[in-house]
Amino acid sequence: MSNAMRQVIDLNTYFGVYPxxxxxxxxxxxxxxxxxxxxxKAVTVSLKGVLYDHVEGNAETLSExxxxxxxxxxxxxxxxxxxxxxxxxxxxxxxxxxxxRLFPEFQGWPMSYSPVRSIAKAMQDVNLPLxxxxxxxxxxxxxxxxxxxxxxxxILSGVGYWTLSEAVVLMKEKExxxxxxxxxxxxxxxxxxxxxxxxxxxxxxxxxxxxxFRGPYLTVxxxxxxxxxxxxxxxxxxxxxxxxx
Amino acid sequence: xxxxxxxxxxxxxRVIDSxxxxxxxxxxxxxxKEEHINRLMDRYGMERAVFSSxxxxxxxxxxxxxxxxxxxxxxxxxxGYVVLNPNYPELSAQQIExxxxxxxxxxxxxxxxxxxxxxxxxxxxxxxxxxxxxKNVALLHTWGDEQVRATSTVADTFPDLTVVMAHxxxxxxxxxxxxxxxxxxxxxPNVYLExxxxxxxxxxxxxxxxxxxxxxxxxxxxMTLINPSITIGMVEEAAVSQSDRENILYNNARKVxxx
Numbered sequence: 001m002s003n004a005m006r007q008v009i010d011l012n013t014y015f016g017v018y019p020x021x022x023x024x025x026x027x028x029x030x031x032x033x034x035x036x037x038x039x040x041k042a043v044t045v046s047l048k049g050v051l052y053d054h055v056e057g058n059a060e061t062l063s064e065x066x067x068x069x070x071x072x073x074x075x076x077x078x079x080x081x082x083x084x085x086x087x088x089x090x091x092x093x094x095x096x097x098x099x100x101r102l103f104p105e106f107q108g109w110p111m112s113y114s115p116v117r118s119i120a121k122a123m124q125d126v127n128l129p130l131x132x133x134x135x136x137x138x139x140x141x142x143x144x145x146x147x148x149x150x151x152x153x154x155i156l157s158g159v160g161y162w163t164l165s166e167a168v169v170l171m172k173e174k175e176x177x178x179x180x181x182x183x184x185x186x187x188x189x190x191x192x193x194x195x196x197x198x199x200x201x202x203x204x205x206x207x208x209x210x211x212x213f214r215g216p217y218l219t220v221x222x223x224x225x226x227x228x229x230x231x232x233x234x235x236x237x238x239x240x241x242x243x244x245x
Numbered sequence: 246x247x248x249x250x251x252x253x254x255x256x257x258x259r260v261i262d263s264x265x266x267x268x269x270x271x272x273x274x275x276x277x278k279e280e281h282i283n284r285l286m287d288r289y290g291m292e293r294a295v296f297s298s299x300x301x302x303x304x305x306x307x308x309x310x311x312x313x314x315x316x317x318x319x320x321x322x323x324x325g326y327v328v329l330n331p332n333y334p335e336l337s338a339q340q341i342e343x344x345x346x347x348x349x350x351x352x353x354x355x356x357x358x359x360x361x362x363x364x365x366x367x368x369x370x371x372x373x374x375x376x377x378x379x380k381n382v383a384l385l386h387t388w389g390d391e392q393v394r395a396t397s398t399v400a401d402t403f404p405d406l407t408v409v410m411a412h413x414x415x416x417x418x419x420x421x422x423x424x425x426x427x428x429x430x431x432x433x434p435n436v437y438l439e440x441x442x443x444x445x446x447x448x449x450x451x452x453x454x455x456x457x458x459x460x461x462x463x464x465x466x467x468m469t470l471i472n473p474s475i476t477i478g479m480v481e482e483a484a485v486s487q488s489d490r491e492n493i494l495y496n497n498a499r500k501v502x503x504x
Contacts, residue, residue, distance in 0.1 A: 021420060160443050185443045189472070191276075222288060
Protein backbone atom coordinates (compact mmCIF):
# COMPACT_ATOMS: atom_id res chain seq x y z
CA MET A 1 0.00 0.00 0.00
CA SER A 2 1.50 3.27 -0.99
CA ASN A 3 1.09 6.55 0.83
CA ALA A 4 -0.80 7.98 -2.09
CA MET A 5 -3.33 10.71 -1.44
CA ARG A 6 -6.94 9.78 -2.04
CA GLN A 7 -10.19 11.33 -3.10
CA VAL A 8 -12.99 10.68 -0.65
CA ILE A 9 -16.76 10.98 -0.90
CA ASP A 10 -18.50 10.44 2.42
CA LEU A 11 -22.01 9.16 1.79
CA ASN A 12 -23.24 9.36 5.37
CA THR A 13 -23.09 12.67 7.23
CA TYR A 14 -25.52 14.90 9.13
CA PHE A 15 -25.83 18.47 10.24
CA GLY A 16 -28.22 20.42 12.41
CA VAL A 17 -29.21 20.31 16.05
CA TYR A 18 -29.28 17.21 18.19
CA PRO A 19 -31.65 17.43 21.15
CA UNK A 20 -30.70 14.08 22.64
CA UNK A 21 -27.07 14.87 23.47
CA UNK A 22 -25.06 18.06 23.73
CA UNK A 23 -22.88 17.73 20.63
CA UNK A 24 -21.93 20.27 18.02
CA UNK A 25 -23.58 19.06 14.80
CA UNK A 26 -23.54 22.47 13.16
CA UNK A 27 -22.79 22.75 9.43
CA UNK A 28 -19.56 24.51 10.39
CA UNK A 29 -18.53 21.57 12.57
CA UNK A 30 -19.28 19.18 9.72
CA UNK A 31 -17.29 21.26 7.25
CA UNK A 32 -14.37 21.44 9.67
CA UNK A 33 -14.45 17.70 10.26
CA UNK A 34 -14.53 16.94 6.55
CA UNK A 35 -11.69 19.35 5.89
CA UNK A 36 -9.54 17.90 8.67
CA UNK A 37 -10.00 14.45 7.22
CA UNK A 38 -9.53 15.38 3.59
CA UNK A 39 -13.05 14.54 2.45
CA UNK A 40 -13.77 16.10 -0.90
CA LYS A 41 -17.55 15.63 -0.85
CA ALA A 42 -19.87 14.96 2.07
CA VAL A 43 -23.37 13.80 1.22
CA THR A 44 -25.39 15.29 4.03
CA VAL A 45 -28.88 15.58 5.45
CA SER A 46 -30.41 18.01 7.91
CA LEU A 47 -31.32 16.51 11.27
CA LYS A 48 -34.35 18.78 11.18
CA GLY A 49 -35.69 16.52 8.44
CA VAL A 50 -34.86 13.43 10.44
CA LEU A 51 -36.15 14.52 13.84
CA TYR A 52 -38.79 17.18 13.14
CA ASP A 53 -40.21 17.75 9.66
CA HIS A 54 -38.82 16.38 6.44
CA VAL A 55 -40.24 19.17 4.28
CA GLU A 56 -38.52 21.88 6.30
CA GLY A 57 -35.45 19.72 6.72
CA ASN A 58 -35.07 19.09 3.00
CA ALA A 59 -35.31 22.81 2.34
CA GLU A 60 -32.63 23.40 4.96
CA THR A 61 -30.39 20.77 3.37
CA LEU A 62 -30.67 22.36 -0.05
CA SER A 63 -29.99 25.78 1.41
CA GLU A 64 -26.91 24.62 3.29
CA UNK A 65 -25.47 22.79 0.29
CA UNK A 66 -26.14 25.60 -2.18
CA UNK A 67 -22.91 27.22 -3.23
CA UNK A 68 -20.82 24.79 -1.20
CA UNK A 69 -19.00 22.44 -3.52
CA UNK A 70 -18.09 20.17 -0.63
CA UNK A 71 -21.62 19.36 0.50
CA UNK A 72 -24.00 17.20 -1.52
CA UNK A 73 -27.70 17.22 -0.57
CA UNK A 74 -29.52 14.08 0.56
CA UNK A 75 -33.28 14.23 1.01
CA UNK A 76 -35.34 12.39 3.55
CA UNK A 77 -38.99 11.39 3.72
CA UNK A 78 -40.56 10.59 7.07
CA UNK A 79 -42.84 7.58 6.53
CA UNK A 80 -44.85 8.57 9.61
CA UNK A 81 -46.05 11.59 7.67
CA UNK A 82 -46.35 9.95 4.27
CA UNK A 83 -49.86 9.32 2.99
CA UNK A 84 -48.94 9.15 -0.67
CA UNK A 85 -47.45 12.54 -1.46
CA UNK A 86 -45.90 11.15 -4.62
CA UNK A 87 -45.34 14.54 -6.20
CA UNK A 88 -43.06 15.47 -3.34
CA UNK A 89 -40.93 12.39 -4.00
CA UNK A 90 -40.98 12.86 -7.74
CA UNK A 91 -39.60 16.38 -7.43
CA UNK A 92 -36.60 15.46 -5.32
CA UNK A 93 -34.27 14.87 -8.23
CA UNK A 94 -35.09 18.04 -10.08
CA UNK A 95 -34.64 19.98 -6.84
CA UNK A 96 -31.03 18.76 -6.81
CA UNK A 97 -30.98 15.91 -4.30
CA UNK A 98 -28.59 13.06 -5.07
CA UNK A 99 -29.77 10.54 -2.50
CA UNK A 100 -32.90 9.75 -0.49
CA ARG A 101 -32.56 8.49 3.07
CA LEU A 102 -34.99 6.87 5.53
CA PHE A 103 -34.28 6.75 9.28
CA PRO A 104 -36.06 3.97 11.15
CA GLU A 105 -33.33 4.08 13.82
CA PHE A 106 -34.33 7.61 14.78
CA GLN A 107 -38.05 7.45 14.04
CA GLY A 108 -38.93 4.05 15.46
CA TRP A 109 -41.01 2.48 12.68
CA PRO A 110 -40.53 -1.14 11.60
CA MET A 111 -39.15 -1.95 8.17
CA SER A 112 -42.39 -3.75 7.29
CA TYR A 113 -44.19 -0.39 7.56
CA SER A 114 -46.56 0.13 4.62
CA PRO A 115 -45.52 3.75 3.90
CA VAL A 116 -42.04 2.41 3.07
CA ARG A 117 -43.52 0.40 0.20
CA SER A 118 -45.44 3.42 -0.98
CA ILE A 119 -42.36 5.66 -0.93
CA ALA A 120 -40.35 3.04 -2.80
CA LYS A 121 -43.01 2.82 -5.50
CA ALA A 122 -43.00 6.59 -5.89
CA MET A 123 -39.21 6.53 -6.18
CA GLN A 124 -39.19 4.05 -9.04
CA ASP A 125 -39.63 6.77 -11.68
CA VAL A 126 -37.31 9.20 -9.92
CA ASN A 127 -34.33 6.86 -10.09
CA LEU A 128 -32.45 8.27 -7.13
CA PRO A 129 -30.61 5.87 -4.83
CA LEU A 130 -32.28 5.08 -1.50
CA UNK A 131 -30.22 4.58 1.67
CA UNK A 132 -31.80 3.06 4.78
CA UNK A 133 -30.39 2.06 8.15
CA UNK A 134 -30.73 -1.71 8.56
CA UNK A 135 -28.97 -2.31 11.86
CA UNK A 136 -31.41 -4.85 13.31
CA UNK A 137 -31.48 -8.52 12.40
CA UNK A 138 -33.92 -9.02 9.54
CA UNK A 139 -34.45 -5.35 8.71
CA UNK A 140 -32.41 -5.52 5.50
CA UNK A 141 -34.41 -8.59 4.49
CA UNK A 142 -37.63 -6.71 5.19
CA UNK A 143 -36.41 -3.68 3.25
CA UNK A 144 -35.72 -5.81 0.19
CA UNK A 145 -39.18 -7.30 0.53
CA UNK A 146 -40.75 -3.84 0.77
CA UNK A 147 -38.88 -2.63 -2.32
CA UNK A 148 -39.64 -5.69 -4.45
CA UNK A 149 -39.72 -4.73 -8.12
CA UNK A 150 -37.73 -1.54 -7.63
CA UNK A 151 -34.66 -1.23 -9.80
CA UNK A 152 -33.00 1.89 -8.40
CA UNK A 153 -29.95 1.42 -6.15
CA UNK A 154 -30.81 0.53 -2.55
CA ILE A 155 -28.00 1.16 -0.10
CA LEU A 156 -27.93 -0.65 3.23
CA SER A 157 -26.51 1.44 6.04
CA GLY A 158 -25.71 0.40 9.61
CA VAL A 159 -24.59 -3.12 8.71
CA GLY A 160 -22.12 -4.49 11.25
CA TYR A 161 -20.62 -7.86 12.11
CA TRP A 162 -23.99 -9.12 13.32
CA THR A 163 -25.86 -8.40 10.07
CA LEU A 164 -23.05 -8.89 7.59
CA SER A 165 -24.18 -12.36 6.50
CA GLU A 166 -27.69 -11.04 5.85
CA ALA A 167 -26.33 -8.19 3.73
CA VAL A 168 -24.03 -10.46 1.72
CA VAL A 169 -26.83 -12.92 0.97
CA LEU A 170 -29.15 -10.10 -0.15
CA MET A 171 -26.46 -8.52 -2.33
CA LYS A 172 -25.89 -11.86 -4.02
CA GLU A 173 -29.61 -12.14 -4.72
CA LYS A 174 -30.22 -8.57 -5.89
CA GLU A 175 -27.88 -6.57 -8.08
CA UNK A 176 -29.34 -3.23 -7.00
CA UNK A 177 -28.38 -3.73 -3.32
CA UNK A 178 -25.30 -1.82 -2.12
CA UNK A 179 -23.63 -1.32 1.23
CA UNK A 180 -22.54 1.85 3.01
CA UNK A 181 -19.43 1.16 5.06
CA UNK A 182 -19.67 3.17 8.30
CA UNK A 183 -20.65 0.25 10.57
CA UNK A 184 -18.58 -2.46 8.90
CA UNK A 185 -16.62 -3.21 12.03
CA UNK A 186 -15.35 -6.78 11.81
CA UNK A 187 -11.66 -7.17 10.94
CA UNK A 188 -12.20 -8.53 7.45
CA UNK A 189 -15.62 -7.14 6.52
CA UNK A 190 -14.28 -5.22 3.53
CA UNK A 191 -12.36 -8.24 2.27
CA UNK A 192 -15.42 -10.46 2.73
CA UNK A 193 -17.68 -8.20 0.68
CA UNK A 194 -15.10 -7.60 -2.03
CA UNK A 195 -14.44 -11.33 -2.28
CA UNK A 196 -18.06 -12.46 -2.22
CA UNK A 197 -20.02 -9.79 -4.08
CA UNK A 198 -17.43 -7.47 -5.62
CA UNK A 199 -15.85 -4.15 -4.84
CA UNK A 200 -18.36 -2.16 -6.86
CA UNK A 201 -21.03 -2.74 -4.20
CA UNK A 202 -19.46 -0.88 -1.23
CA UNK A 203 -19.57 2.89 -0.74
CA UNK A 204 -17.70 4.74 1.95
CA UNK A 205 -19.64 6.47 4.71
CA UNK A 206 -18.62 7.65 8.15
CA UNK A 207 -21.85 8.44 10.06
CA UNK A 208 -20.10 11.63 11.19
CA UNK A 209 -20.52 13.66 13.22
CA UNK A 210 -22.79 11.30 15.20
CA UNK A 211 -19.84 8.91 15.50
CA UNK A 212 -16.12 9.30 14.81
CA PHE A 213 -15.00 9.66 11.21
CA ARG A 214 -11.59 8.11 11.48
CA GLY A 215 -12.46 4.55 12.47
CA PRO A 216 -14.56 3.79 9.38
CA TYR A 217 -11.95 5.51 7.24
CA LEU A 218 -9.09 3.39 8.62
CA THR A 219 -11.23 0.30 8.15
CA VAL A 220 -11.19 0.91 4.41
CA UNK A 221 -7.68 2.27 3.97
CA UNK A 222 -6.08 -0.48 6.08
CA UNK A 223 -8.01 -3.36 4.56
CA UNK A 224 -6.30 -6.09 2.60
CA UNK A 225 -7.71 -5.13 -0.78
CA UNK A 226 -5.92 -3.45 -3.66
CA UNK A 227 -5.34 0.29 -3.88
CA UNK A 228 -7.67 0.35 -6.85
CA UNK A 229 -10.40 -1.31 -4.78
CA UNK A 230 -9.95 1.26 -2.02
CA UNK A 231 -10.34 4.06 -4.53
CA UNK A 232 -13.55 2.43 -5.73
CA UNK A 233 -14.94 2.26 -2.20
CA UNK A 234 -13.84 5.74 -1.18
CA UNK A 235 -14.75 7.59 -4.33
CA UNK A 236 -15.61 6.00 -7.62
CA UNK A 237 -18.56 3.84 -6.55
CA UNK A 238 -20.29 6.87 -5.06
CA UNK A 239 -19.70 8.86 -8.23
CA UNK A 240 -21.19 6.05 -10.29
CA UNK A 241 -24.27 5.63 -8.06
CA UNK A 242 -24.95 9.28 -7.35
CA UNK A 243 -24.04 10.68 -10.74
CA UNK A 244 -22.08 13.90 -10.91
CA UNK A 245 -21.62 15.54 -7.50
CA UNK B 246 -10.10 18.70 -4.81
CA UNK B 247 -8.72 17.87 -1.38
CA UNK B 248 -7.53 14.38 -0.69
CA UNK B 249 -7.03 12.31 2.41
CA UNK B 250 -3.69 10.84 3.33
CA UNK B 251 -3.34 7.11 3.63
CA UNK B 252 -2.51 6.21 7.21
CA UNK B 253 -1.87 2.49 7.06
CA UNK B 254 0.86 1.38 9.46
CA UNK B 255 1.24 5.00 10.47
CA UNK B 256 0.11 4.58 14.07
CA UNK B 257 2.81 6.47 15.89
CA UNK B 258 1.77 5.77 19.46
CA ARG B 259 2.45 2.59 21.32
CA VAL B 260 -0.62 0.54 22.10
CA ILE B 261 -1.58 -2.10 24.64
CA ASP B 262 -4.90 -3.80 23.96
CA SER B 263 -6.68 -4.62 27.22
CA UNK B 264 -9.73 -6.21 25.58
CA UNK B 265 -9.03 -8.78 22.88
CA UNK B 266 -10.46 -12.20 22.09
CA UNK B 267 -9.12 -15.43 20.74
CA UNK B 268 -11.32 -18.03 19.06
CA UNK B 269 -14.14 -18.25 16.56
CA UNK B 270 -17.33 -16.20 16.27
CA UNK B 271 -20.80 -17.05 15.01
CA UNK B 272 -20.44 -14.27 12.46
CA UNK B 273 -18.65 -14.20 9.07
CA UNK B 274 -15.21 -13.39 10.46
CA UNK B 275 -12.37 -15.36 8.92
CA UNK B 276 -9.64 -13.20 10.43
CA UNK B 277 -9.63 -14.98 13.79
CA LYS B 278 -6.44 -17.02 13.81
CA GLU B 279 -3.13 -16.32 15.50
CA GLU B 280 -1.52 -15.13 12.26
CA HIS B 281 -4.36 -12.63 11.76
CA ILE B 282 -4.04 -11.35 15.30
CA ASN B 283 -0.34 -10.78 14.78
CA ARG B 284 -1.07 -8.93 11.56
CA LEU B 285 -3.64 -6.68 13.26
CA MET B 286 -1.32 -6.01 16.17
CA ASP B 287 1.52 -5.05 13.83
CA ARG B 288 -0.76 -2.83 11.79
CA TYR B 289 -1.91 -0.85 14.82
CA GLY B 290 1.32 -0.72 16.78
CA MET B 291 0.22 -3.04 19.56
CA GLU B 292 3.03 -4.15 21.80
CA ARG B 293 0.89 -6.44 23.89
CA ALA B 294 -2.69 -7.64 24.04
CA VAL B 295 -4.69 -9.30 26.77
CA PHE B 296 -7.14 -11.89 25.44
CA SER B 297 -10.09 -13.83 26.68
CA SER B 298 -11.34 -16.91 24.90
CA UNK B 299 -14.53 -16.55 22.87
CA UNK B 300 -15.04 -20.30 23.24
CA UNK B 301 -14.85 -19.94 27.02
CA UNK B 302 -17.25 -16.99 27.08
CA UNK B 303 -19.82 -18.31 24.66
CA UNK B 304 -19.78 -22.06 25.21
CA UNK B 305 -17.21 -24.11 27.11
CA UNK B 306 -15.22 -22.29 29.79
CA UNK B 307 -12.64 -24.97 30.52
CA UNK B 308 -11.94 -25.85 26.90
CA UNK B 309 -11.66 -22.18 25.97
CA UNK B 310 -9.33 -21.27 28.82
CA UNK B 311 -7.10 -24.23 27.93
CA UNK B 312 -6.99 -23.11 24.29
CA UNK B 313 -6.06 -19.60 25.35
CA UNK B 314 -3.36 -20.93 27.67
CA UNK B 315 -1.74 -22.57 24.65
CA UNK B 316 -1.90 -19.32 22.69
CA UNK B 317 -0.42 -17.07 25.38
CA UNK B 318 2.32 -19.58 26.06
CA UNK B 319 3.50 -19.27 22.46
CA UNK B 320 4.01 -15.52 22.23
CA UNK B 321 5.76 -12.91 24.33
CA UNK B 322 3.16 -10.29 23.50
CA UNK B 323 0.02 -12.32 24.21
CA UNK B 324 -1.53 -12.37 27.69
CA GLY B 325 -4.78 -13.73 28.99
CA TYR B 326 -7.79 -13.34 31.22
CA VAL B 327 -9.22 -16.45 32.82
CA VAL B 328 -12.90 -16.63 31.90
CA LEU B 329 -15.25 -17.52 34.78
CA ASN B 330 -18.79 -18.88 34.62
CA PRO B 331 -20.81 -18.57 37.84
CA ASN B 332 -23.09 -21.40 36.77
CA TYR B 333 -20.05 -23.65 37.30
CA PRO B 334 -18.56 -22.25 40.51
CA GLU B 335 -16.38 -25.24 41.38
CA LEU B 336 -14.99 -25.54 37.90
CA SER B 337 -14.43 -21.77 37.79
CA ALA B 338 -12.48 -21.99 41.03
CA GLN B 339 -10.35 -24.71 39.47
CA GLN B 340 -9.70 -22.48 36.47
CA ILE B 341 -8.51 -19.72 38.77
CA GLU B 342 -6.16 -22.06 40.56
CA UNK B 343 -4.91 -23.62 37.33
CA UNK B 344 -4.13 -20.48 35.36
CA UNK B 345 -4.10 -17.35 37.44
CA UNK B 346 -0.75 -18.06 39.05
CA UNK B 347 0.85 -17.97 35.61
CA UNK B 348 2.60 -14.73 34.66
CA UNK B 349 0.77 -14.91 31.31
CA UNK B 350 -2.67 -14.58 32.91
CA UNK B 351 -3.29 -11.10 34.27
CA UNK B 352 -6.85 -11.22 35.56
CA UNK B 353 -10.30 -12.67 35.10
CA UNK B 354 -13.05 -11.98 32.59
CA UNK B 355 -16.75 -12.26 33.38
CA UNK B 356 -19.41 -11.92 30.69
CA UNK B 357 -22.96 -11.85 32.07
CA UNK B 358 -24.81 -12.19 28.77
CA UNK B 359 -23.76 -15.74 27.97
CA UNK B 360 -23.99 -17.13 31.51
CA UNK B 361 -27.23 -15.17 32.02
CA UNK B 362 -25.93 -14.18 35.46
CA UNK B 363 -25.09 -10.71 36.71
CA UNK B 364 -21.41 -10.03 37.34
CA UNK B 365 -22.45 -9.20 40.93
CA UNK B 366 -24.24 -12.48 41.63
CA UNK B 367 -23.16 -14.33 44.78
CA UNK B 368 -21.13 -16.95 42.93
CA UNK B 369 -19.20 -14.34 40.98
CA UNK B 370 -18.47 -12.40 44.16
CA UNK B 371 -17.10 -15.56 45.77
CA UNK B 372 -15.00 -16.32 42.69
CA UNK B 373 -13.64 -12.78 42.56
CA UNK B 374 -12.73 -13.06 46.24
CA UNK B 375 -10.67 -16.11 45.34
CA UNK B 376 -9.21 -14.66 42.14
CA UNK B 377 -8.05 -11.35 43.57
CA UNK B 378 -5.64 -13.13 45.89
CA UNK B 379 -3.72 -14.15 42.76
CA LYS B 380 -4.37 -11.30 40.30
CA ASN B 381 -6.16 -8.11 41.15
CA VAL B 382 -7.76 -7.25 37.80
CA ALA B 383 -11.24 -8.14 36.56
CA LEU B 384 -12.56 -7.26 33.10
CA LEU B 385 -16.36 -7.20 33.37
CA HIS B 386 -18.53 -7.02 30.27
CA THR B 387 -20.84 -4.06 30.90
CA TRP B 388 -23.57 -2.91 28.53
CA GLY B 389 -26.36 -0.61 29.66
CA ASP B 390 -27.57 0.88 32.92
CA GLU B 391 -28.41 -2.38 34.66
CA GLN B 392 -25.02 -3.91 33.98
CA VAL B 393 -23.29 -0.68 35.02
CA ARG B 394 -25.02 -1.07 38.38
CA ALA B 395 -23.86 -4.68 38.67
CA THR B 396 -20.27 -3.76 37.80
CA SER B 397 -20.46 -0.92 40.31
CA THR B 398 -21.58 -3.38 42.98
CA VAL B 399 -18.49 -5.48 42.31
CA ALA B 400 -16.30 -2.38 42.54
CA ASP B 401 -17.94 -1.41 45.85
CA THR B 402 -17.56 -4.92 47.22
CA PHE B 403 -13.84 -5.01 46.44
CA PRO B 404 -12.43 -1.48 46.71
CA ASP B 405 -8.90 -2.79 46.16
CA LEU B 406 -9.79 -4.75 43.02
CA THR B 407 -9.07 -3.06 39.69
CA VAL B 408 -12.42 -3.30 37.94
CA VAL B 409 -12.19 -2.75 34.20
CA MET B 410 -15.63 -1.75 32.95
CA ALA B 411 -15.76 -3.07 29.39
CA HIS B 412 -17.20 -0.83 26.67
CA UNK B 413 -17.26 2.07 29.18
CA UNK B 414 -20.70 0.77 30.10
CA UNK B 415 -21.85 0.26 26.53
CA UNK B 416 -23.91 2.20 24.12
CA UNK B 417 -27.65 2.33 23.91
CA UNK B 418 -29.23 4.55 21.31
CA UNK B 419 -28.06 7.80 22.85
CA UNK B 420 -25.13 6.64 24.91
CA UNK B 421 -27.09 5.85 28.09
CA UNK B 422 -24.67 3.03 28.89
CA UNK B 423 -21.42 4.92 28.59
CA UNK B 424 -22.86 7.95 30.35
CA UNK B 425 -23.84 5.73 33.28
CA UNK B 426 -20.39 4.13 33.11
CA UNK B 427 -18.66 7.48 33.37
CA UNK B 428 -20.89 8.45 36.26
CA UNK B 429 -20.11 5.20 38.07
CA UNK B 430 -16.37 5.65 37.52
CA UNK B 431 -16.36 9.17 38.89
CA UNK B 432 -17.49 7.77 42.24
CA UNK B 433 -15.23 4.72 42.31
CA PRO B 434 -11.47 5.15 42.02
CA ASN B 435 -10.98 1.42 41.38
CA VAL B 436 -13.07 1.49 38.16
CA TYR B 437 -11.27 1.83 34.85
CA LEU B 438 -13.23 2.52 31.66
CA GLU B 439 -12.31 0.36 28.68
CA UNK B 440 -13.32 2.01 25.42
CA UNK B 441 -14.27 -0.52 22.74
CA UNK B 442 -17.57 -0.83 20.91
CA UNK B 443 -19.17 -0.64 17.47
CA UNK B 444 -21.14 2.59 17.31
CA UNK B 445 -18.90 5.10 19.06
CA UNK B 446 -20.47 8.48 19.77
CA UNK B 447 -17.92 11.17 19.15
CA UNK B 448 -18.33 12.79 22.57
CA UNK B 449 -17.66 9.71 24.69
CA UNK B 450 -13.87 9.93 25.05
CA UNK B 451 -13.81 13.67 25.65
CA UNK B 452 -16.51 13.36 28.28
CA UNK B 453 -14.74 10.45 29.99
CA UNK B 454 -11.46 12.36 30.09
CA UNK B 455 -13.16 15.46 31.46
CA UNK B 456 -15.09 13.65 34.19
CA UNK B 457 -12.91 10.67 35.11
CA UNK B 458 -9.47 11.64 33.84
CA UNK B 459 -7.38 9.96 31.17
CA UNK B 460 -5.50 8.01 33.87
CA UNK B 461 -8.45 5.64 34.30
CA UNK B 462 -9.31 4.95 30.68
CA UNK B 463 -7.95 1.83 28.98
CA UNK B 464 -7.67 1.10 25.30
CA UNK B 465 -9.38 -2.08 24.11
CA UNK B 466 -10.20 -3.18 20.58
CA UNK B 467 -12.52 -6.19 20.99
CA MET B 468 -10.59 -7.88 18.20
CA THR B 469 -11.17 -10.30 16.55
CA LEU B 470 -14.86 -9.48 16.79
CA ILE B 471 -14.20 -5.83 15.98
CA ASN B 472 -11.52 -4.30 13.80
CA PRO B 473 -9.00 -2.29 15.90
CA SER B 474 -9.32 0.43 13.28
CA ILE B 475 -12.61 1.49 14.89
CA THR B 476 -11.16 2.27 18.32
CA ILE B 477 -7.72 3.41 17.17
CA GLY B 478 -9.48 5.89 14.89
CA MET B 479 -11.67 7.01 17.77
CA VAL B 480 -8.74 7.71 20.10
CA GLU B 481 -6.79 9.45 17.34
CA GLU B 482 -9.74 11.70 16.55
CA ALA B 483 -11.02 12.36 20.08
CA ALA B 484 -10.85 15.96 21.25
CA VAL B 485 -8.30 15.29 24.00
CA SER B 486 -4.60 16.04 24.43
CA GLN B 487 -1.78 13.93 23.11
CA SER B 488 -0.77 12.94 26.65
CA ASP B 489 -4.36 11.81 27.26
CA ARG B 490 -4.12 9.63 24.16
CA GLU B 491 -0.86 8.12 25.35
CA ASN B 492 -2.40 7.37 28.73
CA ILE B 493 -5.38 5.67 27.13
CA LEU B 494 -3.49 3.70 24.51
CA TYR B 495 -0.48 2.65 26.54
CA ASN B 496 0.53 4.15 29.90
CA ASN B 497 -2.50 3.11 31.91
CA ALA B 498 -2.37 -0.51 30.79
CA ARG B 499 1.29 -0.68 31.73
CA LYS B 500 0.37 0.34 35.25
CA VAL B 501 -2.72 -1.83 35.57
CA UNK B 502 -1.04 -4.95 34.26
CA UNK B 503 2.40 -4.09 35.67
CA UNK B 504 4.21 -4.47 32.36
